[in-house]
Amino acid sequence: MIRCAAVLLSLLLASGASAADRALLIGIGTYATLPEKLFLEGPKNDVPLIEKLLREKQGYAADSIRILRDKDASRAAILASIDEWLVAGTQPGDRVYLYFSGHGLQVKDQDGDEEDGLDEALSTYDIVAGDGDWTNVILDDEIDAMLAKLKDRAVSIVIDACHSGTISRSLSAQVGDAMESARFLPRPRAKPVDEVKTRGLRVDLAIVDKPDVAKQSGVEAWSAASSYQVAWDDTRLPPEERHGVFTLSYVDGHEIAASDSNGNGIVSNAELLDYVKKQSQAYCAGQDQCQGLDPQLEVNYALLGASAVSPAAETGQQTSDSGKVEEVKIDNTQQTAYVAADPVEAVGDILGKAQTGDVTVALSSDRLKSGDTFRITVTSVTGGHLVLYDVDKDGKATQIFPNEAAQKITRLAANTPITIPDDYYGFDFEAEGPSENVLVAIVVADDVDLTRIAPSDYGLTKELDARTTIAEIAGTLNGTWTRDTENRSVNWSLGLLKYTVY
Secondary structure (H helix, E strand, O other): OOOOOOEEEOOOOOOOOOOOOEEEEEEOOOOOOOOHHHOOOOHHHHHHHHHHHHHHHOOOOHHHEEEEEHHHOOHHHHHHHHHHHHHOOOOOOOEEEEEEEOOEEEEEOOOOOOOOOEEEEEOOOOOEEOOOOEEOOEEHHHHHHHHHHOOOOEEEEEEEOOOOHHHHHHOOHHHHHHOOOEOEOOOOOOOOOOOOOOOOOOOOOHHHHOHHHHHHHOOOEEEOOOOOOOOEEOOOOOHHHOOEHHHHHHHHOOOHHHHOOOOOOOOEHHHHHHHHHHHHHHHHHOOOOOOOOOOEEEOOHHHOOOEOOOHHHOOOOOOOOOOOEEEEEOOOOOOEEEEEOOHHHHHHHHHOOOOOOOEEEEEOOOOEOOOOEEOEEEEEOOOEEEEEEEEEOOOEEEEEEOOOOOOOOOOEOOOOOEEEOOOOOOOOEEOOOOEEEEEEEEEEOOOOOOOOOOOHHHEOOOEEEHHHHHHHHHHHHOOEEOOOOOOEEOOEEEEEEEEEEO
């Protein structure tokens, strides 16, 4: 299924472009049979923006990019280009990029594979409002079939559209008319309802609905909103200059000045996600009709800390310090990724979130010499479950909390410091050096079950791989919280403290 709003399945980190790299960019803002009030201003500007991104940040050659806009983007033309340009024109190991900007929608499920009885679909230039449903559309099943044919390629799919199940099924034509620049089409002759009383079903592209596929394949799946939020043209801009809110923030977020929250010269996927979330939420806060924008990312967790920019495409960027970036191969995928060579620096890239001061970490001594005893204190403005790691330069992590030595694992109370070890432990920590480390304190306000990732018997004694461990935590916390009336991001905060043992 195709999620409401922009979905990005992206393997953007492969090294420089090869002759077989292929990108297909589709933008549809005008339609042959739809009334002009349903036209969109953003798609005509989104496509050149993505083309520029591919050429300047991802190393795609100009002749590897095909563009279909408006009247050239009929259903037949889109499907033909997918088959001959993307599928037949590439081989295993090549990069494939499909971008769509326009309307999304839903139609009656024909093969019984959808829980809600509806297929998600993309509009085409020649879309037709048939007898109670849309025709001449690109179904999610057809996108799935394309992905199957592109097995073993490094596939990127960006779909900046919306077809929220709950919203689109509940909108009358009059309500739909009032939502200027919303990127969705209600089903023809949709009937209004008085109140939406359920969260609504997840409306996803198949790869998003099956996160294990993303984790195992190396595919990245970006979504501009939660399952029943609406994607938008950015109405803050003049009509002729508009973009999709997600597309604009996603492209802008590739710049170091925008997204590099830990200041190490790398824009990681996790940092990019954090930037897109903030920009989307800022847009929504200023719009009366926007009920929320919560971008999502499903991904092989090993890619959270990977650079969103191909260094081969930007000479000199991310290479100012010797050894700053190293190239790695992601297991069982076609993915080549670029990550911070220093595991301590990589922590910020993997977590992505900027420190806000909500969580503070302190040591009992400002200067530690090898053999000194010390304690760690964590304080959080918001109460929640604490997970605390110590990461060293060799890429090893120690789980400080939770641990079996603590008499009782309880939630951290707001503004109430916790000291580890306290007097009940019966021991102190002893510094071992020389070393350069970082303490990573994560406080999760929501009741997210982290016992599989951070069980108490890992604490203090088990040697962990820092990148894998932090990525598992970050990936879990970047999911959607679905246990409230409306879906939203998981509520968690971060505190880091670098320290040196002499």
